[in-house]
Amino acid sequence: MPNQIKLLILLCSTKAVFSITENGPCELGGEVVLTPVSVTNPPSSILWRLGQNKVADFDMDFGTTVSYYGDFNGRTTLDKTTGELIITGLRKTDEGVYSVEFNSKRLEKTYTLSVLKPVPKPAIIVSCNDNKISCTLTCDGDTAGAEPVTYWWKEGERNLEEIGKLLTVSKSDSKLNQNRYKYTCKLKNGVSEKDSDPVGPLFDPNNVPCELGGEVVLTPVSMTNPPSSILWRLGQNMVADFDTDFGPEVTYYGDFNGRTTLDTTTGELTITGLRKTDEGVYSVEFNSKRLEKTYTLSVLKPVPKQAIIVSCNDNNISCTLTCDGDTAGAEPVTYWWKVGEGNWEEIGKLLTVAKSDSKLNQNGYKYTCKLKNGVSEKDSDPVGPLFDPKAVFSIIDNVPCELGGEVVLTPVSMTNPPSSILWRLGQIKVADFDTDFGPEVTYYGDFNGRTTLDTTTGELTITGLRKTDEGVYSVEFNSKRLEKTYTLSVLKQVPKPAIIVSCNDNNISCNLTCDGDTAGAEPVTYWWKEGEGNWEEIGKLLTVIKSDSKLNQNGYKYTCKLKNPFSEEVSYSVKDVFGPGETLLTTKAKD
Incomplete structure (x- = not known):
């Protein structure tokens, strides 16, 4: 019987149309059917597993009942005659590698299942430089659970092109009269795709981002006579409506009611208390005729005050500085x-500094980072010097600490105990002691109850570490601030990743994505292993291309690893990406 079973077939039943496939992703909440090829005789026992965990189990020796395990119970059906397994209400936790045993013998073929949310409807966020000659368009949408996604752009009536999340447009580009162009982006994954509302023209003074909680005034062009009717829309949704045929009152819709004002003489619309849901393309109709001009509104949070997280290699000759801050809602x-007193340079989130760099006397340098968006900017506290022997980074000030763990910040030793000690996180007080006010220590905010200050040595112990504990700590002895600071980062353990396989239409190239929710665990690195080879740090994506030459990689298994400074997790392996009998040429691409 095992010789008659050579292939597992998977059919995803979702809103998107999919043919029978081995590697196509399925839609969250949808259905999947895992079907071994027909067999001459029904098996006497069937066992399905996800990784090492049982999914469904049937054995004639123990009766006719099928056992379903864990949260598969109640939404899974096993056909005892064919071995076909149906899972409904698909969840992200269903992702991974499935295998089946017939008559206690495991079939060689496995199937890797990925479960994706449909992509959201994206919005285009426009951020232009100060002189309005260049704009960056961000195709923005919450893709958590929908990855891997691709970003597509269309200029005017041109064809869509897969470009990436960002599109930069210059006013001086002579190839296109871009001032008149409208831009549309598309989000696409293996189960769905959605288009944004168009934005444009770009180089209009009205197309600037606004601050979350702030105010915006949308002003139509002037007119000789007041209109008899005015209707403002956000996309297709009504915002404010006025019609003299129905009286002098203005109707405000949805959550615009109570924070929006329409001037019925000029058509000017004022929105206060701006929210992220206010983003999009606004249009106005005068006397039931829509005006050509539209207004693209993006709403950004101010950037947070960030901290510089320092991570150095084991021999302390190279350090990576991360400009760390929660930018959710503040993008792009x-x-x-800035190095020392030098000029600001736009570099990116990471800055790598080597002790051997001969161009700068970096030993004495301090480093500062700045976060900036269209409505705000903030500077970090400086860190450094990095390679000063007096400021040797130990676990307390250079290596990230585990969420929920403990850290001890220890000032340099001193001859006499200080008469006063004050610890701060940034500008916020953590712990305060002053002999003039008695022997008690005051602990502030949520440090109270989990922090201890040694009033003799100044040593500070923080337990139950939280993400909010991250940042730069400083200490004052006898009202004088010590030069040494302590940069603390708090990381979650990395999750167990899953490998998501996404192939192009003709199945000659596949992207393998090492997928896992790394929120709170960053910075993470992505490692890949082909077959029994060595681990290589490549990036989140591994691209494999079908080829008739070079490596006979059909027997290869692909495994990925997620790693941060104190934890690592390995995925289940996937193999036979292009099916049996094929060969692969592997290329590697940084994400």
């Missing part, structure tokens, strides 16, 4: 760095 942001 840019990262700027």
Whole structure:
């Protein structure tokens, strides 16, 4: 019987149309059917597993009942005659590698299942430089659970092109009269695709981002006579409506009611208390005729005050500085760095500094980073010097600590105990002691109850570490601030990743994505292993291309690893990406 079973077939039943496939992703909430090829005789026992965990189990020796395990119970059906397994209400936790045993013998073929949310409807966020001659368009949408996604752009009536999340447009581009162009982006994954509302023209003074909680005034062009009717829309949704045929009152819709004002003489619309849901393309109709001009509104949070997280290699000759801050809702942001008293440079989130760099006397340098978006900017506290022997980074000030763990910040030793000690996180007080006010220590905010200050040595112990504990700590002895600071980062353990396989239409190239929710665990690195080879740090994506030459990699298994400074997790392996009998040429691409 095992010789008659050579292939597992998977059919995803979702809103998107899919043919029978071995590697196509399935839609969250949808259905999947895992079907071994027909067999001459029904098996006497069937066991399905996800990784090492049982999914469904049937054995004639123990009766006719099928056992379903864990949260597969109630949404899974096993056909005892064919071995076909149906899972409904698909969840992200269903992702991974499935295998089946017939008559206690495991079939060689496995199937890798990925479960994706449909992509959201994206919005285009426009951020232009100060002189309005260049704009960056961000195709923005919450893709958590929908990855891997691709980003497509269309200029005017041109064809869509797969470009990436960002599109930069210059006013001086002579190839296109871009001032008149409208831009549309598309989000696409293996189960769905959605288009944004168009934005444009770009180089209009009205197309600037606004601050979350702030105010915007949308002003139509002037007119000789007041209109008899005015209707403002956000996309297809009504915002404010006025018609003299129905009286002098203005109707405000949805959550615009109570924070929006329409001037019935000029058509000017004022929105206060701006929210992220206010983003999009606004249009206005006068006397039931829509005006050509539209207004693209993006709403950004101010950038947070960030901290510089320092991570050095084991021999302390190279350090990576991360400009760290929660930019959710504030994107697009840019990262700027300043070395010593030098000029600001837009570099990126990471800055790598080597002790051997001969161009700079970096031993004495301090480093500062800046976060900037269209409505705000903030500087970090400086860190450094990095390679000063007096400021040797130990676990307390250079290596990230584990969420929920403990850290001890220890000032340099001193001859006499200080009469006063004050610890700060940034500008916020953590712990305060002063002999003039008695022997008690005051602990502030959520440090109270999990922090201890040694009033003799100044040593500070923080337990139950939280993400909010991250940042730069400083200490004052006898009202004088010590030069040494302590940069603390708090990381979650990395999750167990899953490998998501996405192939192009003709199945000659596949992207393998090492997928896992790394929120709170960054910075992470992505490692890949082909077959029994060595681990290589490549990036989140591994691209494999079908080829008739070079390596006979059909027997190869692909495994990925997620790693941060104190934890690592390995995925289940996937293999036979292009099916049996094929060969692969592997290329590697940084994400």
